[in-house]
Amino acid sequence: MNKVETSDTPPASLTPKINRKRRASFFINYGLAILTFLILGYLIARAQTRVLDFSAIFDRPDILRNAFITTIRASFTALIFSVIFGLILYFFSISKIRYLRALSDVFTEIIYGTPLLVMIFMMGFIFRASINNIIDMIGITDFIKQFDSSFRGFSGPQMGLAGLTIYITPYMANIFRAAFSSIPEEQYMAMHLFGFTTFQRYRYIIVPQVIRVLMAPLMNNFSLIIKGSALLNIVMMREIYYELFSIQQRTGRSVEAFFVMWLLYLAITLPLSQFTRFIERRWGT
């Protein structure tokens, strides 16, 4: 029986020689492409009328470092909470209770129709005042003061970050939807037939499969968060955009400041996208 392999045996993997050749061509072409953009950048910088001087930008490396860390920390916070809220929103959207489904639909539509800048502004200024009034009124402010005596209500950056988190939530719910629907109905039948408990279904069968499908789009959303975090400057969060914008105002070195700002963002997003590719190659089907 084992002899009958001709019909649909998977193809043998590429020979190492072809693999090496492909790899060399890959590096050469990507190297050339990166070089092209470096030259373009250099030309644009050279075409500036005045001589570039980066010393003023790097005068206070601690500010740059803190800004860099703030951006990363804010992005991770938004990532973690938007994943949690996204999962909840997804469960709402498939709930047996129609009201919850409707709630998730309406919420998603509102967010899809809102620019991120407007969202952060609303949260940081308009909703912030209301929410702080409400928590003051119902005694939550006093309650938190027991643990943190300096608490006077939520700050602008906190509310702005919440805005970013809420904004990404429906996008997270979407990738959960796509991931869970990647498991065909027949597998659920099999799980039922074999008598797995609900916990076992998720733990051993659903989640291990879903995670593979989830990782790449999750990282894409993370990239969206990082880029979106630049808008948190309007609520005075001292992240990359905020600090470099201040530096250029203080020093007048706007060209240099924006170049450095750009590079700092790329320093986060490019490794991330490479990591995403790696995961796709490793786990992709």
Added chain:
Amino acid sequence: MIVDIKNLTHHYDIDVLHNVSLSLKKYGSIALIGKSGSGKSTLLRILSGMEKATTGSIHVNGYPVSDPVYKKKVGFVFQNHNLFPHLTLERNITLILEKTRGVEKENAKEIAQKHLRLLQLGDQMHKLPKHVSGGQAQRASIARALSLDPDVIFLDEPTASLDPILTDEVLTAVKKLRTLGKDFIFATHVISFVRNFADYVIFMQDGVIVEQGKTTILDNPQTEAFKDYMSKVH
């Protein structure tokens, strides 16, 4: 095997099974044949306890099919192997044994390997389903069904997605199982296999049983519907 169905009706949006009754006592291998959409897959799923019938009383070997005890005594081979794609062939079996049957890890491994070897998959057991051929995956899914030591094994068109060579490979494997003393109920379009393997044949059309009897009915169809079906398959 004893199969006892009384007034089984099942519908999704339309009637899939319509007032089906059946009483069989002594057959070890029952074939369901009929065109696609005739209701045979649904009947299999209901008999295996995987799907709940809208109305009717269904017993197999004395158990109502909704009985959890009965569910532990059935094996099911799906049309398209339906192995869990992220687990190796071996793990596809051991996971079920360990988590739902309470078998010790080492013991589960032994059982899985024994059955995979029985189906000539000894050298494939550590591969993922996508890294073996369709025939091998389907045989692994038969090994999975067997490993649970069922009284009855259901096969839902186990060769429908395979080419003729692989079909032969899988059916040869199934034939061997007869020697293990298990009972079978299966749906198929491969009539030569029904002749060789079944003791009893049920021909279905549009959710009702049109003809039934020993394999000799294949050579002497009484109704137009069955004649028509037999003239189209071979």
